[in-house]
Structure formats: structure tokens, C-alpha cells
Amino acid sequence: MEHANTSFLPSLLLFLGAAVIAVPIFKRIGLGAILGYLIAGVAIGPSGFALFTDTGTIQHIGEIGIVLLLFVIGLELQLSRLLAMRKDIFGLGGLQLVVCALVIGGIAYSLGLSILGAAITGISLGLSATAIALQVLNERGELQAPYGQRSFAVLLFQDMSVVPILALIPLFSVEMAHASHEGNGLLNAAIMIGSIAVVVLAGRYLLNPLFRILASTEAGEVMTAAALLLVLGTALLMQWAGMSMALGAFLAGVLLAESQFRHELEADIEPFRGLLLGLFFMSVGMDINGRLVLDNWLALIALALGLALVKSVSVAAVFRLMGSSRLDALRSGILLSPAGEFAFVLIPLGAVYGFLNAEQAAFAKALAALTMLFGPLIAAGSERLLKRFAPPALTIEEDYSDAHGKALVIGFGRFGQVVSQVLRTAAIETTIIDKDVEMIDVASRFGSKVYFGDGARLDVLRAAGAADARVIAIAIDNRADAVKIVEMVKAEFPLTEVYARAYDRQHVLALLTAGVDYHMRETFESALAFGRSTLEALGVDNMEAEEIIDDVRDRDAKRIVAQQQGGIYAGIDLVNSKRLLKPEPLERPDTKGVTLNRDAINAAEEAKEDEETG
Known part of the structure; x- marks a missing residue:
């Protein structure tokens, strides 16, 4: 041996x-x-x-x-x-x-x-x-x-x-x-x-x-x-x-x-x-x-x-x-x-x-x-020879040496731009990456620094500072890539919270399975706000409109939980459930109400007291 x-x-x-x-x-x-x-x-x-x-x-x-x-x-x-x-x-x-x-x-x-x-x-x-x-x-x-x-x-x-x-x-x-x-x-x-x-x-x-x-x-x-x-x-x-x-x-x-x-x-x-x-x-x-x-x-x-x-x-x-x-x-x-x-x-x-x-x-x-x-x-x-014949190329920021921040935003489309604006308004250190060259060019014209990179690649996430970020916000519209990023981040950076933009209900379920910490369907909250304004225009007072919107939001959250356990068709009874109204008389009284005078009220109260002490 x-x-x-x-x-x-x-x-x-x-x-x-x-x-x-x-x-x-x-x-x-x-x-x-x-x-x-x-x-x-x-x-x-x-x-x-x-x-x-x-x-x-x-x-x-x-x-x-x-x-x-x-x-x-x-x-x-x-x-x-x-x-x-x-x-x-x-x-x-x-x-x-x-x-x-x-x-x-x-x-x-x-x-x-x-x-x-x-x-x-x-x-x-x-x-x-x-x-x-x-x-x-x-x-x-x-x-x-x-x-x-x-x-x-x-x-x-x-x-x-x-x-x-x-x-x-x-x-x-x-x-x-x-x-x-x-x-x-x-x-x-x-x-x-x-x-x-x-x-x-x-x-x-x-x-x-x-x-x-x-x-x-x-x-x-x-x-x-x-x-x-x-x-x-x-x-x-x-x-x-x-x-x-x-x-x-x-x-x-x-x-x-x-x-x-x-x-x-x-x-x-x-x-x-x-x-x-x-x-x-x-x-x-x-x-x-x-x-x-x-x-x-x-x-x-x-x-x-x-x-x-x-x-x-x-x-x-x-x-x-x-x-x-x-x-x-x-x-x-x-x-x-x-x-x-x-x-x-x-x-x-x-x-x-x-x-x-x-x-x-x-x-x-x-x-x-x-x-x-x-x-x-x-x-x-x-x-070297081909570059002589190539048109002038857009300069893309690919050096991540100064890319650091508490938040990492992946995607700078319509959704990502609003998210980034909120974070920067709050003076949160934010790194933004996107793989759309044209979008990066537009962002640079408006004074926003966006790094070029595919957020679905682990090496890009590491280079962009994912390991040090407290929150990674996924704002891309590619459903499969969004789920992939959640899986990678949860596997490689388990202490980092992952917030994700969702396309629809099925995408939400896929993100939850991947381990996302917070999700938001891209049209859900805007549709609720739109619905509330519509209610108010129809004469519903502000407080009742707010209660109705909260009820719809609560039933939707319960339905998501049911679908996680029972599939996409679970919780269907929660979709069109009517909100409970304030109790009203079942029948209208046949006699008309009569307003009592003060003497009648006093006599009624005395009779009630005698009955209780009787």
C-alpha cells in the first residue's frame, strides 16, 4: 500500500x-x-x-x-x-x-x-x-x-x-x-x-x-x-x-x-x-x-x-x-x-x-x-482592426469600484425610476444597475448614474455590492429573471432583504416560493387608488371608501396565502365577497314615528323606574 x-x-x-x-x-x-x-x-x-x-x-x-x-x-x-x-x-x-x-x-x-x-x-x-x-x-x-x-x-x-x-x-x-x-x-x-x-x-x-x-x-x-x-x-x-x-x-x-x-x-x-x-x-x-x-x-x-x-x-x-x-x-x-x-x-x-x-x-x-x-x-x-470601422460607441459605466450603498436597485425602467427617486429623496445610498444601454444613456442625460450589468448574473451582483446591501429591490419586468435573482440572493446573501416587483398573481406565487421578503404587483396599488377615487366620485364618503379599499386589500392578501397552499384557484370565494354593511331594520314600520314632548318623556322615564323598583 x-x-x-x-x-x-x-x-x-x-x-x-x-x-x-x-x-x-x-x-x-x-x-x-x-x-x-x-x-x-x-x-x-x-x-x-x-x-x-x-x-x-x-x-x-x-x-x-x-x-x-x-x-x-x-x-x-x-x-x-x-x-x-x-x-x-x-x-x-x-x-x-x-x-x-x-x-x-x-x-x-x-x-x-x-x-x-x-x-x-x-x-x-x-x-x-x-x-x-x-x-x-x-x-x-x-x-x-x-x-x-x-x-x-x-x-x-x-x-x-x-x-x-x-x-x-x-x-x-x-x-x-x-x-x-x-x-x-x-x-x-x-x-x-x-x-x-x-x-x-x-x-x-x-x-x-x-x-x-x-x-x-x-x-x-x-x-x-x-x-x-x-x-x-x-x-x-x-x-x-x-x-x-x-x-x-x-x-x-x-x-x-x-x-x-x-x-x-x-x-x-x-x-x-x-x-x-x-x-x-x-x-x-x-x-x-x-x-x-x-x-x-x-x-x-x-x-x-x-x-x-x-x-x-x-x-x-x-x-x-x-x-x-x-x-x-x-x-x-x-x-x-x-x-x-x-x-x-x-x-x-x-x-x-x-x-x-x-x-x-x-x-x-x-x-x-x-x-x-x-x-x-x-x-x-x-x-483592433474592426474598431477602426465601428461607429462611436456609448460609454457605459462598468467599473463598480465606487458602487456601494444600503440599497441595490436592479432595473431602471418606469418602475425602477420611481423607486430610485424615493430612495434618493430620502438620502439613501443607492446603487442602480440595468442592462439596457439606451436606458443608461437616457439616465445619464438627466444626471442619474446607472451601472451597466445583468442583475441575473451572480458575479455582477457581487461586483455591484450585493453582499453589503441591506435591501435589494428588483424592478425589472422579466418574470423569470426576477425569480432567478431572488433565488440567487437568498442562496448567496441570506441576510439581505429582497423586494421584488411582480407582474401578476402567478408571478407573486413564484417569488414567494423563491423566498422574496416583500412583493408588489406593479398595477395593484395604483388600481386600488383609482378605485377609491371612483367611489368618492359616486358619493361614497372618504372614511367608508378607505374601509372598502382596506377590505379589498385584506381579502387579496388572504387569497394569496390560500393560493400558496392550494394552487391558483384556491380562495376564489374571496374575490367578490361583499363587505358587511351596517345593520338596518328588516321591515319598514307600518306606523309613522311621532316626536314625544318633554312631559311625555318624563312620564315614560318615571314609569320605567317604577317598573324596575316594583
């Missing part, structure tokens, strides 16, 4: 040391962490100093990083978000992948690859590097720019498309064809469908109750263990059923996308995902055939630059066709030109199933790695 531990530790120290040295250097010179991992892998692998030669074992461990990456992607795919971005995700993203795969696959076929080999090469190199593109956008501060949002939609579609691609590749293999002829095809299909059904049913009915029980124990390490058990367990189930591990992890993520534990799970998985994904890229670098690169360096460099050019033009043409401006289309084309992370998954898989021979697979992987190496350099150089 001691010998085994001793032999394991040097390898672990070797990987950690290579990463610690290479990654900071590459990030410092602007080439990104991924390239640092790749070069570190090349340096310690068989093509470098040959400090480590068992690349297969490391690659299998590193593939868990891809599994965790797809789980996190699944967590981000809430139905509301998909619906809001459906045109760009499925329209623009689908067209981009089809065009790039056809163009690159056609070129590969003309160079002598088989049809299936050209197809897998076209798809693999047609995908883009999500990590590199998002890093560039974050460094530029343009993730919320129009081209940044559309590029993100394309990357999201590509990440989603990897799952069915991984599932379809075995169906075209010789082994699967033989299995089908032997009569096992239906059995295999049944096992696959049954496994997916098990994951879906478990995610629908078991996962939330399970995590609720675990959360009640207040043991953070148990939640982390449960998250890893969930991801790796579903991945192993899918692999046993004959599908990819990534498919299982992706399904688990999607099933938990609407869960109240989503942010906690993502935070638990993130450190493992980052480290294992880095290990995966190091294993890819170790697996690059150094002799092949040295023998064909000129052809590889020419092909890598040519691939970047072809892909940039293809992507730009698709973006232009789908309505982007010429400048945004060019930026997106250049940004998405490097091959993606999943090329290093799909190409080896194509070799396993016989679509590519060993030399072709090695050449394609080296080509993908070179495009990732050149991508950030091309993006940085081209941006």
Missing part, C-alpha cells in the same frame, strides 16, 4: 505543478487557461519531456470533466430561458452548425476522407470553443452586447447538440449494425429508452425531496457528495445502457434546472468541473502526436489558418442572413472560429467506431488544437 501511494503522489504532483506553472503564464499573456492546459500536457507528455506516458488512464479520468461540464450546461437550460432565446438558439445555432459542418466536411471529403469520416470531422471542427469565446467576451465586457448574446445562443445550441451527436455516432458504427442484424437492436433500444425513463422519473419525483432532506442536515459536504453521486450515477447508467456518459449528466442537469437547489448544486460541482476539465485538456495535449506535428508543421499551420478563415466567413454569413449587422457578424465569425472542446471527444470516438483511422484522427486533433491556439490571437488582432 505504501508503494502504491508513493507511486501515485509523484504523478499527481507532476500534473498539479505543470498546471500551476503553465496556466497563469498563458492567462497573463492573454491566451487563456485552456491553451495553458494543452501546452502543459504537451510538455509533460510523450511528445515533450516524456515525464508521463500513460495517457489513456488520465484521459478517462479527464473525461469526467466533460461529464460535469454537460451537467452544468443542463442546469442552465431552464425552459423559460430556452423559450426566450429560442429563435437564436435553434434557428441561428442550428443553421450555423449545419453550414459549417457541410463546408468543412466537404473539404475533408475532397481531401480523401470517407463520407462518415468527413461527416464526423466536419461536425467536430464546426463546433466552437465555448470556454475561449466566453472568456474573450467577458474580458471585453461584451457578453450582453447583441453579438455577444447571439454568439452565446450559438454556443448553447452547440453544447446541446453534442448530446444527440454522441448518442447517434454508435448507431452508424459497424458493431451496431451487426448487433441489429443479430436481433438485439430492439433490446438495445428498449434498454436505452428504459434508462432515460428511469432518469426522468427519478428527477421528477425523487431528487427534490432527497435534496430537501439532505439540506435539512446542514452538512455541506453531504450535499456535495450527493451532487457528485447524482452526476456520476446517471452518467454510469447511460454508459451501461449503451449511450454516452455525457447524455446522463446532461439529463440530470436539465431535470434540476427548475429546482430550488440548482445554484447550490452548481456551486458544489464547479471546483471539480474546472479541475477535471483542466485535466482533460492536459490529457489531450499529452495525446497530440509531436512527431506528426513536426513532420507536417507547415501543412498544419496552413490548414489551421485556412480553417479559421473558412469558419469565420461561414459563421459571419449565417449571422448576416439572420439579421445581424455587418460588424457584429464579423465579430461573431472570428469569435467562433476556433474548434471546440468537444472536438477532442468526437474525433477519438470517430476513430473508435472506425470512421477515421489513427493517423487521420491524430491529424484532426492536432488541427483542432492549433485553431484553439490561434483563436485568441486572431480575435485580439482583428478587434
Whole structure:
């Protein structure tokens, strides 16, 4: 046992040391962490100093990083978000992948690859590097720019498309064809469908109750263990059923996308995902055939630059066709030109199933790695050129260094402007953020300082001082984002009170489920004030009108409580209940009242006293 531990530790120290040295250097010179991992892998692998030669074992461990990456992607795919971005995700993203795969696959076929080999090469190199593109956008501060949002939609579609691609590749293999002829095809299909059904049913009915029980124990390490058990367990189930591990992890993520534990799970998985994904890229670098690169360096460099050019033009043409401006289309084309992370998954898989021979697979992987190496350099150089042709841009306040205050207001539309005016009139230190560039420009003309930022992003909330704010006021009109912000704030800043603008009654119920401290439907109080004025115009006195309005408000609050417990149709009897009136005689008296004189009153009082003493 001691010998085994001793032999394991040097390898672990070797990987950690290579990463610690290479990654900071590459990030410092602007080439990104991924390239640092790749070069570190090349340096310690068989093509470098040959400090480590068992690349297969490391690659299998590193593939868990891809599994965790797809789980996190699944967590981000809430139905509301998909619906809001459906045109760009499925329209623009689908067209981009089809065009790039056809163009690159056609070129590969003309160079002598088989049809299936050209197809897998076209798809693999047609995908883009999500990590590199998002890093560039974050460094530029343009993730919320129009081209940044559309590029993100394309990357999201590509990440989603990897799952069915991984599932379809075995169906075209010789082994699967033989299995089908032997009569096992239906059995295999049944096992696959049954496994997916098990994951879906478990995610629908078991996962939330399970995590609720675990959360009640207040043991953070148990939640982390449960998250890893969930991801790796579903991945192993899918692999046993004959599908990819990534498919299982992706399904688990999607099933938990609407869960109240989503942010906690993502935070638990993130450190493992980052480290294992880095290990995966190091294993890819170790697996690059150094002799092949040295023998064909000129052809590889020419092909890598040519691939970047072809892909940039293809992507730009698709973006232009789908309505982007010429400048945004060019930026997106250049940004998405490097091959993606999943090329290093799909190409080896194509070799396993016989679509590519060993030399072709090695050449394609080296080509993908070179495009990732050149991508950030091309993006940085081209941006300087493109800025010369760009129109003057609006200066947006993105430096949060002086953003501090007791209140943080998210959204500076009609609602947010009034809220901000109230807070500033009371001399409350207030920070305001909004992601609408035009609204920020208008605010600056009237002397209001509004920071640019998407309040639905945790890093933006942290930078804007959410951790120090006593109250966070959510004044945006996007219902899904408002609920998401409440969930994040309650998870990350539990001592901060959250006030939220609500759109309607169903939105109120969603906000209450998320843990909001105070909510206000955007038209409710104004409608009550309007109704009170209408009552007064109809002759109802001020005091009675106020009592009626209070009664309506009280019944509405009781109905909200009932709906929290019994659903949207609960408390329906409270909607049109009439206010109790002052008691009146049931029948009008037949005789007319007569006013008594003083003598009659005195006589009546004396008779009453005699009766009582009698």
C-alpha cells in the first residue's frame, strides 16, 4: 500500500505543478487557461519531456470533466430561458452548425476522407470553443452586447447538440449494425429508452425531496457528495445502457434546472468541473502526436489558418442572413472560429467506431488544437482592426469600484425610476444597475448614474455590492429573471432583504416560493387608488371608501396565502365577497314615528323606574 501511494503522489504532483506553472503564464499573456492546459500536457507528455506516458488512464479520468461540464450546461437550460432565446438558439445555432459542418466536411471529403469520416470531422471542427469565446467576451465586457448574446445562443445550441451527436455516432458504427442484424437492436433500444425513463422519473419525483432532506442536515459536504453521486450515477447508467456518459449528466442537469437547489448544486460541482476539465485538456495535449506535428508543421499551420478563415466567413454569413449587422457578424465569425472542446471527444470516438483511422484522427486533433491556439490571437488582432470601422460607441459605466450603498436597485425602467427617486429623496445610498444601454444613456442625460450589468448574473451582483446591501429591490419586468435573482440572493446573501416587483398573481406565487421578503404587483396599488377615487366620485364618503379599499386589500392578501397552499384557484370565494354593511331594520314600520314632548318623556322615564323598583 505504501508503494502504491508513493507511486501515485509523484504523478499527481507532476500534473498539479505543470498546471500551476503553465496556466497563469498563458492567462497573463492573454491566451487563456485552456491553451495553458494543452501546452502543459504537451510538455509533460510523450511528445515533450516524456515525464508521463500513460495517457489513456488520465484521459478517462479527464473525461469526467466533460461529464460535469454537460451537467452544468443542463442546469442552465431552464425552459423559460430556452423559450426566450429560442429563435437564436435553434434557428441561428442550428443553421450555423449545419453550414459549417457541410463546408468543412466537404473539404475533408475532397481531401480523401470517407463520407462518415468527413461527416464526423466536419461536425467536430464546426463546433466552437465555448470556454475561449466566453472568456474573450467577458474580458471585453461584451457578453450582453447583441453579438455577444447571439454568439452565446450559438454556443448553447452547440453544447446541446453534442448530446444527440454522441448518442447517434454508435448507431452508424459497424458493431451496431451487426448487433441489429443479430436481433438485439430492439433490446438495445428498449434498454436505452428504459434508462432515460428511469432518469426522468427519478428527477421528477425523487431528487427534490432527497435534496430537501439532505439540506435539512446542514452538512455541506453531504450535499456535495450527493451532487457528485447524482452526476456520476446517471452518467454510469447511460454508459451501461449503451449511450454516452455525457447524455446522463446532461439529463440530470436539465431535470434540476427548475429546482430550488440548482445554484447550490452548481456551486458544489464547479471546483471539480474546472479541475477535471483542466485535466482533460492536459490529457489531450499529452495525446497530440509531436512527431506528426513536426513532420507536417507547415501543412498544419496552413490548414489551421485556412480553417479559421473558412469558419469565420461561414459563421459571419449565417449571422448576416439572420439579421445581424455587418460588424457584429464579423465579430461573431472570428469569435467562433476556433474548434471546440468537444472536438477532442468526437474525433477519438470517430476513430473508435472506425470512421477515421489513427493517423487521420491524430491529424484532426492536432488541427483542432492549433485553431484553439490561434483563436485568441486572431480575435485580439482583428478587434483592433474592426474598431477602426465601428461607429462611436456609448460609454457605459462598468467599473463598480465606487458602487456601494444600503440599497441595490436592479432595473431602471418606469418602475425602477420611481423607486430610485424615493430612495434618493430620502438620502439613501443607492446603487442602480440595468442592462439596457439606451436606458443608461437616457439616465445619464438627466444626471442619474446607472451601472451597466445583468442583475441575473451572480458575479455582477457581487461586483455591484450585493453582499453589503441591506435591501435589494428588483424592478425589472422579466418574470423569470426576477425569480432567478431572488433565488440567487437568498442562496448567496441570506441576510439581505429582497423586494421584488411582480407582474401578476402567478408571478407573486413564484417569488414567494423563491423566498422574496416583500412583493408588489406593479398595477395593484395604483388600481386600488383609482378605485377609491371612483367611489368618492359616486358619493361614497372618504372614511367608508378607505374601509372598502382596506377590505379589498385584506381579502387579496388572504387569497394569496390560500393560493400558496392550494394552487391558483384556491380562495376564489374571496374575490367578490361583499363587505358587511351596517345593520338596518328588516321591515319598514307600518306606523309613522311621532316626536314625544318633554312631559311625555318624563312620564315614560318615571314609569320605567317604577317598573324596575316594583
